[in-house]
Amino acid sequence: MSYQPPDLPWDLPPGPGRPAGPWGPPPPPPRRKAKVVPIVLGILGLLFTLAVVAEVTGGVSSHSSSDRADTTAAAPAVPVPAAATAPTTAPAVHTSAVALKASGSGARSTGTFTVRGDWDLEYSYDCTGSGSAGAFVVNGPAPADRYVDELGTKGSGTTHLHAGGTLRLDVESTCAWTIEVVDV
Numbered sequence: 001m002s003y004q005p006p007d008l009p010w011d012l013p014p015g016p017g018r019p020a021g022p023w024g025p026p027p028p029p030p031r032r033k034a035k036v037v038p039i040v041l042g043i044l045g046l047l048f049t050l051a052v053v054a055e056v057t058g059g060v061s062s063h064s065s066s067d068r069a070d071t072t073a074a075a076p077a078v079p080v081p082a083a084a085t086a087p088t089t090a091p092a093v094h095t096s097a098v099a100l101k102a103s104g105s106g107a108r109s110t111g112t113f114t115v116r117g118d119w120d121l122e123y124s125y126d127c128t129g130s131g132s133a134g135a136f137v138v139n140g141p142a143p144a145d146r147y148v149d150e151l152g153t154k155g156s157g158t159t160h161l162h163a164g165g166t167l168r169l170d171v172e173s174t175c176a177w178t179i180e181v182v183d184v
Contacts, residue, residue: 121159125177
């Protein structure tokens with residue numbers, strides 16, 4: 001025969017006729033919280049969505065089909081222009097505005113000017129008075145902002161730019177020049 005230790009109350013799982021152990025009965029399982037708030041919010045959201053859809057589509061009609069006008073009538077004998085049937089809105093017109101005009105000869109910085117976003121730098125230069133070709137360079141506020149870089153006796157052009165703000169231009173040239181900034 002082999003030795004078998006006695007069954008101790010804490011070695012056995014609690015059950016009928018056995019004590020619960022030295023720590024007492026196990027705690028009850030945690031109660032699940034009702035998900036009332038998300039359900040109510042979902043129902044309210046659905047009702048709101050239905051109300052918006054009904055408003056946009058013209059609402060819900062309580063008339064029977066016999067109360068409605070006949071929608072299968074023939075087209076009118078006189079064609080109605082589309083402009084008379086539905087009002088149209090003209091697109092917003094943005095007019096170009098001159099933000100800066102400057103002219104001179106030699107190197108010079110312009111005063112500050114403000115543009116909203118897209119803008120054009122229109123320029124011309126003329127070195128025929130010096131009898132030889134000259135350089136015409138227009139730089140922006142940052143060292144890497146070189147908007148125009150030309151070499152010749154005479155020239156003109158437009159540079160399209162897209163960064164708005166309050167800016168200043170630096171012109172480097174030995175020629176007579178004119179620049180105009182247009183906020184487009």
